Amino acid sequence: MIRATARWLGSSAALLFVVTVLTFLLSTLAPGDAAKAILSGQTTSYTPEQYLQLRHALGIDQPLPVQYWHWLDGLLHGSLGTDLFSGQPIAEALNGRLAISLSIIVGTVVVSGIAGVGLGVYSAVRGGLSGRLVDGVSLLGLAAPNFWLALVLVEVFAVQFPIFPATGYVSFADDPGEWLRGLVLPVLTLSAGGTAFIARQTRDAMADVLTRGFVVALRAHGIPLRSIIFKHALRNAAIPVVTLLGLMFVSLLGGTVLVESVFAVPGLGQQAVTASSTHNLPMVEGVAFYFTLVVVVVNLLVDISYRLLNPKVRAA
Template sequence: MVREAVRWLVSSLVLLFVVSALTFVLVSLAPGDAAKSILAGQTSTFTQDQYESMRALLGIDKPLHEQYWDWLTNLAHGSLGTDLFSGQQVTEVLAGRIGPSLSIILGTVLVSAVLGVGLGMLSAWRGGRLGRVVDAVSLLGFAVPNFWLALVLVELFAVRLTLFPAGGYTGLATDPAAWLASITLPILTLSAGAIAFVAKQTRDSMADVLSREFVTMLHARGLSPRTILVKHALRNASIPVVTMLGLLLVSLLSGTVLVESVFSIPGLGQQAVNASGSHNLPLIAGVAFYFTVVVIIANLLVDLSYRLLNPKVRGS
C-alpha cells in the first residue's frame, strides 16, 4: 500500500512537471508577448526602448528556463506567480473561476453516470429494440457538435420558453436555485453525447456479465432479477464503466472551454482563452496547473474505485 502511494505521488509530480514545462515552451513559441499586448492597449505606437523596459518590468526578458525556475520556486512557496496585467496573485484571480468550472464538470459526470448507467442496465436486461436505440443515440451524440447543440438549447429553452438563462453564472452560496438554472444548459450540452457513450459501455459490459455461468446459478437459486442485476451483475461490470467516467471527467476539461465561452460563464476555460490571447503566461500556467490537479484527482478516484469494486486489485 505504501509502495502504491509513493508511486502515485511520484507519477503525479512528474505529470505536473511535464505539463507545466510544456506550457512554458508552447507559450514561448507563440508570436507576440505580454509586453506588446500591454503597450498596444496604452498607445498606438511605442518605441523599442519602451518595449524592452516593459519586458524587464514584467520579468519576461529572462531566458525561458529562468522564468520556469522562478515559477517552480513560487510554487514551492504556495504561489502560482503574479498576473502580468492586474498585478494580482494568480491564485486570487483563479479562485472565483474554479467553482463554475467544477460545477459544470461534476454536474456533467453525475448526470452522465446516473442516466447512462441506468439506460445501459435497462438495455442489457431487455435487449432487442432498446439496445439498437442506445447504439443509434450514441452515434447521434458523437455526431452532433457541442457548439451547435448549445445554440439550439439556448434558442429553445432560454429564448422561446425562457426556462433557463441564456448565459452567466450564479454562485451556489448566493442562490442555489439560480445556480442550478445557470448550469443546466451547459450540463445538457456536454452530457448529451456522454450519456449515450456511458450507456453503450454499460450495456456492453452488462451483457457480457449476464451471459456468464454464475448469473445462471443465481437465477437457479431463485434470486430476483433486480437483485441479480444491481447487486451482482452491475458490480462485476462496473470497472470498464468507472474507467469511462474517469476519461469523461478528463475530457470535460477541454469541453468546458467551448461551453463557458458560449454561455458566458466565468470559469477556468474562459480564463485560459483570455490569457492565451494576451500571452499572460502566469495565468496560462496557473490554469494548466489546476487542470492537471483535476486529472490527478480523477486518476486517484478511479484507482480507489477499482480497489473497492475488485478484491484482487485491493489485495495487490
C-alpha cells in the same frame, strides 16, 4: 499499499512537471508577448524603449530556463505568481473560477453517469430493439457538435421558452436556485456525448456479466432479476464504466472551454482562452497547473473505486 502510494506520488509529480514545462514552452513559441499586449491596450503607439523597459519589468526578457525556474521556485514556496495585467495573485484569481468549472464538469459527469448507466442496463436486460435504440441514441449524441447543441438549447429553452438563462453564472452562495438553473444548459450540452459513451459501455459490460455462471446460478436459485442486477451484476460491470467516467471527467477540462465561451460562464476554460490571447504566461501556467491537479485527483479517485469494486485489485 506504501509502495502504491509512492508510485502514485512519483507519477503525479512527474506529470505536473512535464505539463508545466510543455505549457511554458508552447506558450512562449506563440508570436507576440505580454508587453506588446499591455502597451497596445494602453496606447496606440509606443517606442521601442518603452517596450524593452516593460519586458524587463515583467521579467520576460530573461532566458526561458530562468523564467521557468523563477516560476517553479515560486510554486515550491506556495505561490503561482501574479497576473501580468492586474497584479492579482494567480491562485486568488483562479480559485473562484475553479469552483465554476468543477460545477459544470461534476454536473455533466453525474447526469451522464445516471442516464448512461440507466440506458445501458435497460438495453442489456431487454436486448433486441432496446439495444438498437441505444446504438441510435449513442450515434446521435456523438454526432451532434457541442457548439451546435448549445445554440439549439439556447434557442429553445432560453429564447423560445425562457425557462433557463442563456448566459451568465450565479454562485451557489448567492442564490442556489439560480445557480442550478444556470448550470442546466451547459451541463445538457456536454452530457449528450458522455451519456452515449457510457450507455454503450454499460450495455456491453452488463451483457457480458449477465451470461456468466454466477448470474445463471443466482437465477436458477430464484433470486429476483432486479436483485441480481443491482447487487451483483452491476458491481462486476462497473469497472469499465468507472474508467470511462474518469476519462470523461478529464476530457471535460478541455470541453468546458467552448461551453464557457458560448454561455459566458467565467470558469477556468474562459480564463485560459483570455490568458492565451494576451500571452499572460503566469496565468496560462496557473490554469495548466490547476487542470493537472484535477487530473491527478481524478486518477486517485478512480484507483480507489477499483479497489472498492474489485477485491483482487485491493489485495494487489
